Amino acid sequence: MDNAEHFEPLLTSEEAAHHLRMHVKTLQRLAREARIPCVRMGKYWRFRLTSLDHWVATQHNRISRPFRLERGRDLEIPA
Numbered sequence: 621m622d623n624a625e626h627f628e629p630l631l632t633s634e635e636a637a638h639h640l641r642m643h644v645k646t647l648q649r650l651a652r653e654a655r656i657p658c659v660r661m662g663k664y665w666r667f668r669l670t671s672l673d674h675w676v677a678t679q680h681n682r683i684s685r686p687f688r689l690e691r692g693r694d695l696e697i698p699a
Contacts, residue, residue, distance in 0.1 A: 628670060630659065630667065630668060631668070631669060632664070633647055633664070633665050636665075636672060639669065640676070647665075651665045656675055657671035657672065
């Protein structure tokens with residue numbers, strides 16, 4: 621099989637941001653901080669769709685995680 625058949629086209633920052641439904645500047649910041657899978661090509665960031673989908677599937681938003689209350693203790697909510 622030819623390698624061209626296995627090559628996955630790379631997305632631009634705009635295309636990747638649209639796919640992830642986030643602002644392009646947010647995506648670029650995550651790329652600069654090496655928090656999202658990407659490839660730097662000169663001054664441009666490029667993204668593989670399968671890598672982005674895998675990244676999303678492995679992310680855990682700590683804010684949305686349910687919390688457990690200990691028995692006999694009240695939850696104090698800061699004012």
